[in-house]
Amino acid sequence: MSTTTAVARPPSPGGTRTVRGRRLLVLAALFGILAVAAVLSIAIGAKPVPLADVWHGLASPSGTENDIIVRSLRVPRTAIGVMAGIALGVAGALMQGHTRNPLADPGLLGVTQGAAFAMVLSIIAFGVTGLHAYIWFGLAGALTASVGVFALGMVGGRGGPTPVALALAGTAVSSFLYALTSALVLMDEQAMDVFRFWQAGSIAARGADTAWQVLPFIAAGLVLALVNAPALNALSLGEDVARALGQNVTLTRTVGVAAVTLLSGASVAACGALSFLGLMVPHLARPLSGPDHRWLLPYSGLMGACALLLADVAGRVVARPGELEVGVVLALAGAPFFVALVRRRKPVRL
Amino acid sequence: MRLQAVDVRLGYGDRVIVDGLDLGIEAGTVTTIIGPNGCGKSTLLRALGRLLRPSGGEVLLDGKRIDKMPTKEVAKVLGVLPQAPTAPEGLTVADLVARGRHPHQTWYRQWSSDDESAVGEALAMTGLHDLGERPLDELSGGQRQRAWISMALAQGTDLLLLDEPTTFLDLAHQVEVLELVRRLHGELGRTVVMVLHDLNLAARYADRLVAMRDGRVIAAGPPAEVLTESLLAEVFDLDAKVIEDPVAGTPLVVPIGTRHS
Numbered sequence: 239m240s241t242t243t244a245v246a247r248p249p250s251p252g253g254t255r256t257v258r259g260r261r262l263l264v265l266a267a268l269f270g271i272l273a274v275a276a277v278l279s280i281a282i283g284a285k286p287v288p289l290a291d292v293w294h295g296l297a298s299p300s301g302t303e304n305d306i307i308v309r310s311l312r313v314p315r316t317a318i319g320v321m322a323g324i325a326l327g328v329a330g331a332l333m334q335g336h337t338r339n340p341l342a343d344p345g346l347l348g349v350t351q352g353a354a355f356a357m358v359l360s361i362i363a364f365g366v367t368g369l370h371a372y373i374w375f376g377l378a379g380a381l382t383a384s385v386g387v388f389a390l391g392m393v394g395g396r397g398g399p400t401p402v403a404l405a406l407a408g409t410a411v412s413s414f415l416y417a418l419t420s421a422l423v424l425m426d427e428q429a430m431d432v433f434r435f436w437q438a439g440s441i442a443a444r445g446a447d448t449a450w451q452v453l454p455f456i457a458a459g460l461v462l463a464l465v466n467a468p469a470l471n472a473l474s475l476g477e478d479v480a481r482a483l484g485q486n487v488t489l490t491r492t493v494g495v496a497a498v499t500l501l502s503g504a505s506v507a508a509c510g511a512l513s514f515l516g517l518m519v520p521h522l523a524r525p526l527s528g529p530d531h532r533w534l535l536p537y538s539g540l541m542g543a544c545a546l547l548l549a550d551v552a553g554r555v556v557a558r559p560g561e562l563e564v565g566v567v568l569a570l571a572g573a574p575f576f577v578a579l580v581r582r583r584k585p586v587r588l
Numbered sequence: 589m590r591l592q593a594v595d596v597r598l599g600y601g602d603r604v605i606v607d608g609l610d611l612g613i614e615a616g617t618v619t620t621i622i623g624p625n626g627c628g629k630s631t632l633l634r635a636l637g638r639l640l641r642p643s644g645g646e647v648l649l650d651g652k653r654i655d656k657m658p659t660k661e662v663a664k665v666l667g668v669l670p671q672a673p674t675a676p677e678g679l680t681v682a683d684l685v686a687r688g689r690h691p692h693q694t695w696y697r698q699w700s701s702d703d704e705s706a707v708g709e710a711l712a713m714t715g716l717h718d719l720g721e722r723p724l725d726e727l728s729g730g731q732r733q734r735a736w737i738s739m740a741l742a743q744g745t746d747l748l749l750l751d752e753p754t755t756f757l758d759l760a761h762q763v764e765v766l767e768l769v770r771r772l773h774g775e776l777g778r779t780v781v782m783v784l785h786d787l788n789l790a791a792r793y794a795d796r797l798v799a800m801r802d803g804r805v806i807a808a809g810p811p812a813e814v815l816t817e818s819l820l821a822e823v824f825d826l827d828a829k830v831i832e833d834p835v836a837g838t839p840l841v842v843p844i845g846t847r848h849s
Contacts, residue, residue: 338676465695468690468693468695468698471687471690472687472690474675474676475673475674475675475676475684475687476670476673476674478634478639478668478670478673479668479669479670479673481638481639481659481668482637482639482663482667482668482669482670482740483663483687483688483690483691483743484659484660484661484662484663484664484690484691485659485660485690486659524678528678528679528680528683529675529676529677529678529679529683530683532698
């Protein structure tokens, strides 16, 4: 091993300037695609609205029918799509990073079934009606289930739950809650009706109030996710190496679980069972970002938002004058795509 | 003493592996821990590197209790490379080595010129300079191990604990890795503690050998004093002759076995 000439020009890690430039370029491109998707989502719908009217509605609304459609239906729907897509994409990447399991999805912590059970319970037990109210219950259910899963995962372990313990606890809690939810909806027709639409996954008919409702949770979750990214990079080398590098592993895991809970809990409560998006999107983002979570998380978030909006737009177009729920479109289009992706590349090791 | 275990009790759950052990590591030495499988040598190394908290006794780093120090401060002085670490797919050598700078970074300041030069020097020292942009999975076993050592080196610590750095490597690559360790000591003045299985290489590359059995230190000192026929019988239940290594002059273990006895 000769070291005589080696010190001259060290290759910078995370890459040379060109690698960094390429990563920024991808980031800009993703923002561009998201902007286009958002425009499509506002412009295209069950009722054809001319582009000029769309602009009129956005820029200088005067209360016409089209103004109302654009402002009170399409804009909030798009905003919720962007938020939920970002949240689920980031949550999926966090979940896969923490568990070092490429098949982990944000629903693994029990948020989906927690939200479902709480919403159904609120209808039957408290006679709650109206989406706005359901979502509060859904949020509470998602957060409670996730905390329960985390607590169960701690039992018997020292220094925070291991990913395996979390996954086992999550599966058990989800199955238990699903059984309860199934029993409840069989007894109550109205609850059944709400439940089956929620379960399909949709961002339709959500008003601006819903967007404001989930915004603080998603914003808090994104801040925690960003804080978590460098620590997650250390953790992806294994717990021992992370500790050796001075990382507090228990703290890192707790922040990560809190972020996933807030992000996926809020989006699942607002939009229904869409956690497949969180499973799929990190696999799309990883070839572009590499294994660095400081890039993987933003890429996954932006791609999640693009995928959710585009699938939602497609759902409005293919079944005119009706609509296909975005959850159905995502699963129909996403599943074959996902299989192709996984088969073409060798299975990822995290 | 840079690093010291004082009357430590170590184990996992209820199972006690090491009890009442004392060991001191002096600055500027290469210490190698040897012993049969399951004797607690890796457990001891993990405790010295604060990866395992003792259930009794204490580990002292520069005279201070290591578990009372902020873990990030410890990470600036003490590097640990566990046995057979794994990295996510697609991670490049330069990225891996860069992650060794983790303890020197804060959330808002991810990269500095200090980081840059430390990584460059670590890559150069381990002869990986030209492989910086290569994914880790594409390297040979020896290169990969050098990359991990390079990461620990970029951490910039005086103390380096290596748990079986030569596992899964052929003899040539074992020698290559140990030569590197020797240079870390010789050129950079690092204090190294490692666990090794190969007794002859241990004798050749260590200043000090620590022989363990059943969680206890049986002997510690210069290889020529520790590696004797009676010690091999006591520690490994091994019937062997010890002769002088014709190259290095250190003890060379020649096992006898049953075929030739």
